[in-house]
Amino acid sequence: MIFNEKFETMKLEDLKNLQSERLRALAKYVYERSPVYKKRIDESGYCLSDIKTIDDITKLPFTTKDDMRDYYPFGLFSMDSSKVAEFHVSSGTTGNPVVSGYSKDDVDLWGEAAARSIGAAGGKAGDIIQVAYGYGLFTGGLGLHYGALKFGCPIMPMSSGQTKRQIKLMSDFKPRILACTPSFAMYMGEEAHSLGFKPENISWEIGIFGAEPWTTAMQNEIDRSLGMLATDIYGLSEITGPGVAQECHLRQGLHIWSDVFYPEIIDPKTDLPVKEGELGELVITTLTRTGMPLLRYRTRDLVSINNEVCACGRTAPRISKIQGRTDDMIVIRGINVFPTQIEYALLQVEESLPNYQIIVDRADKGLDTIEVQVEIDQKFFSDEIKGIEAVKQKIKKSIEQTILVGVNVKLVEPKTIARSEGKAKRVIDNRKI
16 A cells, blocks of 8 residues: 555656755755754855755765764754654664654654555555564654554554563454564564464564564565565664665565655765665665754665666665675674675575574684574484584585685574564674774
C-alpha cells in the first residue's frame, strides 16, 4: 500500500525541483539559527546565494558523529532546547552520547516516514503491529509506534525482551506485522519452534526489521523459519529514527524518502561522489527537520544506490542493504573484514546456524587472529571426530574464501552462544590497539 502517493510516486523532475527548493530553505534556516553551521558555511568560501539547486549540496559542509559529541548536548540544535518536543540518545561506548532533538513537526515527520515504511512493507490499515523494538531514548520503538498511529494500525507496544510473553501474545492477539531487530526475530523463531509452534501457526506475515546489519541469506532464513516476508528498515536517531528508508514488498533495495532525507553516496577516502551502483558511504541531509537539522551527515554506513523507478511505482531512490560500516571494520593483517561477510559465508553452509560470534585477538608474536564460534544443528554432531572435523573444515573454507583471511573455527551446540533481545553483539575484539 502506498501511504502518501503525492510524494512516494512524484515525477523525478518534480522531485528534484522540490529537493532544490527545500535545500535553499534549509541552508538559510541553519545559517540564521545555528552558530556552528553559520561559521562553517562562512569558512567554506561559499555563500547562501550559491545554493540554487540540489546539485549544489556539495558546496555545504559535512557533519559527523564527532561533531555531535563535541557540541554535546545542544550545540547543533537550531532551536532553543525548551521548544524541543523530544530528546533521543543513540547508543555508544566512548565519549559523550549522541543527542538528537525533535520539534513537534519533526515528530510528525518521523511518523510520516515510518507510516510510508509500513505501507511499503505490505502493511494495511487495520493490521495489528507488534512493536518489539525498545522504547525510550532508543528511537526504534517510538518510531514504529508513531508510524502505526498515523497509518491506522492497532499497536502492541511490547518493547524488547520477554520472549515467551511476546510469543504468547502473538498467539492470542494474532498481529500481522512484527517490528524488531533481525537477531531478535531469529531468537523468537527459535523459541516459538521450541514451544511447538510451526510456521503456519505463527500469525506474523510481515517483518519490519532493522537497527543492525543483516544479510539477504539471513533474511531468507527468517522468511523460512517464521513463514513471513522479512523486510529491511533503515534509520538512525541523528536523522529521524526508523523510517528513513524501507524495502517494499519486492525487496530490490530500500526506498529512501528523498523528499525529506536527501542521500549522497561518497568515497569515504576522497569525499567525492561515487558512480550509481558503486559502494560508498551514505551521507544524508535532513531537508525539512527544524529541531536539529543536519547538513550532509556522514552515517558511516556503506551502501550503493539505484535511482531507477521501482516496479512498485515508487520513485524514491533505493539504497542497498548495509554492506558494512567505515567505523566497524575489523582490520586483520592489513585486510578489511566486515561481520556481515562472515555471516554470509556461514549461511552458505547447510550445517551452520545463523548464530555466531567473532573473537579477535593478538598472539604473543603480534599476529592478529580470528576465531569464529559457530552453532551447528544438533543432528550434525557426531561421535566420530572425522565427521565433526569435516564440518569445521567446510565452514572454515567458506569463510576464508569470502574474507581472504585465515580463521579458526570452533563448533558449538545450538543455543550455546548468548542470545540478544536487542542488537546482537557479534564481535569481541581483545586486541589492545
